Amino acid sequence: MRNALKLDRMQGAVLVLLSIAALVSLFTGIRHAIEYRCHDLQWMGVRLVGQGIDPWQEELAHFPHHYDHFVTPNYLHSLYLLLFPFGLLSFDSAEIVWTTTTVVLSIICMLMLQSLFKLSRFHTLLALCLLWMSSPFRVTLEVGQMSFFELFFLTGAFLATSTALGGLSFGVSLAKYSFSPAAVMLFLFRGRLRFLLYAAAVPLVGLVGVWLLVKTPFLKLALEPLAVSSSPTAVSPGFADLMTLLEQTLKSHVPHARQIAYAIGLFGSAAYALLLSRFRLSRSAEFTLISIASLFFVKHLVYDYVFLVVLLCFALTQESRKIKGILLGGVLTFWFLLPLLDRSSLHDTNTYLATNCCLLALLLIFTTYLVTRAACVPSPVPSTEKLKTGS
Numbered sequence: 001m002r003n004a005l006k007l008d009r010m011q012g013a014v015l016v017l018l019s020i021a022a023l024v025s026l027f028t029g030i031r032h033a034i035e036y037r038c039h040d041l042q043w044m045g046v047r048l049v050g051q052g053i054d055p056w057q058e059e060l061a062h063f064p065h066h067y068d069h070f071v072t073p074n075y076l077h078s079l080y081l082l083l084f085p086f087g088l089l090s091f092d093s094a095e096i097v098w099t100t101t102t103v104v105l106s107i108i109c110m111l112m113l114q115s116l117f118k119l120s121r122f123h124t125l126l127a128l129c130l131l132w133m134s135s136p137f138r139v140t141l142e143v144g145q146m147s148f149f150e151l152f153f154l155t156g157a158f159l160a161t162s163t164a165l166g167g168l169s170f171g172v173s174l175a176k177y178s179f180s181p182a183a184v185m186l187f188l189f190r191g192r193l194r195f196l197l198y199a200a201a202v203p204l205v206g207l208v209g210v211w212l213l214v215k216t217p218f219l220k221l222a223l224e225p226l227a228v229s230s231s232p233t234a235v236s237p238g239f240a241d242l243m244t245l246l247e248q249t250l251k252s253h254v255p256h257a258r259q260i261a262y263a264i265g266l267f268g269s270a271a272y273a274l275l276l277s278r279f280r281l282s283r284s285a286e287f288t289l290i291s292i293a294s295l296f297f298v299k300h301l302v303y304d305y306v307f308l309v310v311l312l313c314f315a316l317t318q319e320s321r322k323i324k325g326i327l328l329g330g331v332l333t334f335w336f337l338l339p340l341l342d343r344s345s346l347h348d349t350n351t352y353l354a355t356n357c358c359l360l361a362l363l364l365i366f367t368t369y370l371v372t373r374a375a376c377v378p379s380p381v382p383s384t385e386k387l388k389t390g391s
Contacts, residue, residue: 154170238354246261
């Protein structure tokens with residue numbers, strides 16, 4: 001009893017200190033959001049769709065009309081219908097509402113992950129504090145990014161017990177399709193066809209809805225988001241992914257370096273999904289691996305590394321202190337240490353990228369080894385958390 005009381009007091013003291021740091025970080029992120037005007041917020045794209053104007057054409061034509069607050073519309077059509085209410089607001093109001101929504105979504109995502117990973121209250125609050133303290137969290141607030149929107153719906157896809165609900169949630173997450181390749185291929189290899197059909201319905205409805213509002217031919221409109229995302233200036237270089245490293249390394253030596261890098265990244269995603277499909281994994285373990293693999297194989301900027309909160313939750317469930325320490329160290333390195341290192345300080349962008357990419361690769365390999373090794377050990381009691389392999 002005395003030891004338990006002492007442990008509770010220690011945990012309480014830790015949470016008090018971390019909560020103070022987390023709130024300071026949160027207010028800093030909100031202040032930066034106001035100062036830098038959430039410059040990635042898709043407000044104008046949503047507004048243009050509501051006015052019957054094709055935002056992807058505006059990007060592909062190199063901004064002929066110079067709309068205020070216009071940013072690259074590198075998302076699927078469904079997003080612009082889902083965010084339609086934001087287009088009815090002034091930019092200042094939309095900025096405040098979106099920043100508030102992002103903070104609320106971060107809390108909801110943490111509660112969903114608590115349910116998925118069966119975390120204690122202490123571990124849940126600990127993870128939330130570390131998340132709010134992280135550099136990717138502040139950057140997400142600062143630029144008005146979609147990271148927590150994506151995390152919410154992708155978590156819902158793995159948490160839902162209903163094929164229809166999970167598929168629809170996954171379908172919404174496809175709007176930010178940089179997290180889609182490995183997950184789509186894994187569900188396909190597992191034969192979850194009904195799940196994928198429900199998911200495909202969401203972007204299809206989004207495409208039809210936007211097509212009814214704008215005058216662009218249907219097939220052309222369907223391909224425009226991909227054309228935008230593949231343009232040289234659509235997305236800045238990634239933080240620690242294979243696509244960016246290959247593109248930056250090859251672009252001065254071979255033609256079509258971007259296409260080659262994208263092809264290798266997509267092939268790697270499919271190959272990794274095929275590997276995972278050979279094992280029966282819990283939903284939490286599978287989501288953990290898909291999150292890391294998506295960050296590694298496909299181009300992602302620093303704000304998307306809030307997805308490492310999934311690995312953080314996985315780490316907190318480990319019984320081995322050594323394993324827990326390694327995984328926590330990996331997450332904290334990407335959240336706190338690497339963002340502090342300016343690329344220019346290393347004099348070579350490729351060196352910076354290679355360092356980050358190698359660290360993420362090691363983290364992916366180590367976590368994959370842990371999960372697949374555990375999956376090979378027979379369990380005397382069947383787990384109720386096993387992911388269904390059929391639809």
